[in-house]
Amino acid sequence: MLFTEEHEAFRQSVRGVLQREVAPHVEEWEEAEIFPAHQLFKALGAAGLFGLEYDPEFGGQGADHSYTVILGEELGRMGCAGVAMAISVQTDMATPSLHRFGSPELKKRYLEPAIRGEMVASIAVTEPDAGSDVAGIRTRAVRDGDEWVINGTKTFITNGTQADWLCLLARTGDEGGYRGMSQIVFPTSTPGFSVSRKLAKLGNHSSDTAELSFVDARVPIANTIGSIGRGFQQQMAQFQNERMIAAYTAVGSMDAALRRTAEYLRERQAFGEPLLSKQFIQFKLAELSAEVDMLRHYNYACAEAYMRGEDTTRFATIAKLKAGRLQREIGDWCLQFHGGMGYMAETWVSRYFRDGRLLSIGGGTDEVMLYVLSKLDGFTA
């Protein structure tokens, strides 16, 4: 991956914006178990951080995917996984399908304001009875003239209490399994829609997660993203963006966590010297850092393949799987090296440990990554 001076300037500018707009509020937002999405997103939209790769005609920056890699790494480095996740839902999880397949009218109405940060978006796929098995979703959209009438429930939806619109996956045909689903832009102002519950979580406290209910909610057929009946396939493509940004973000966060831990150990004295003088600790940090570096370069290979227009399913699957596993390991070691302080709620590392657990679950679990990979690599009977 060739990073130029322009990339470096972009990295510094992203770091500066996040330092200014997010860092001072992290404790307050974590405590409140929500962050002001509209206020923050407007500031980030004005800074040009949303829609990096999107068409300038709709307010995007028209940049290539290498800039998304940098955005992800810096979101991770920021040290607040909840807000990082909320931002990447807006940039790389809820909007790629709309950009890729949406009609110009739909993009004008929903993508453009999302890029400006004036509308908050969510991706609504998971249901109480269907998570890993996306083909099992039951939320149904039935055609009535030029409208869809939608009934169902979605759960674990990030930004769910604050979203202005959802990229909703619903069943629009009678065919079962992977067929007969569509992606629909669903405005949350639609009568019949409600947030049934805001969910309390183990980590990522600053991010709101919700259960959503749809009762005879009507939206225009024209809100369908791309082709009716191709929703599953379009969502699978969108998942690749989700898994890529998750892996890029993980690298930034793990690198920062190892460095912060080393700083602590340089100061912390035991047995007459800094703990960082202990060879066991040095070697462990060095080895984990080497693993982060391997993942970073694997991510870069993935990004390059994506920029060449190749299918990055295998790259994204492996990157997401390894990132989830490594983040858990690094969270555990960093906490361990902080001793009792690591267990205290006031310490950044206890939050890092809790937050990091999500990566092996959200956006497809480790087991789902292995399921995809075993099929791709022919490890099936």
Ligand SMILES: Cc1cc2nc3c(=O)[nH]c(=O)nc-3n(C[C@H](O)[C@H](O)[C@H](O)COP(=O)(O)OP(=O)(O)OC[C@H]3O[C@@H](n4cnc5c(N)ncnc54)[C@H](O)[C@@H]3O)c2cc1C
């Ligand atoms: C904080 C948070 C935020 C989220 N945000 C969103 C969001 O914004 N939008 C959205 O749509 N979803 C969101 N999700 C949902 C997330 O994508 C799902 O939780 C995830 O895909 C797993 O689905 P599930 O929870 O139903 O687990 P299940 O599918 O019930 O899986 C339970 C366990 O069984 C394992 N398993 C499943 N299938 C297999 C198999 N074939 N072989 C072996 N093991 C298997 C799983 O790996 C897991 O360990 C979020 C989740 C969390 C926790």
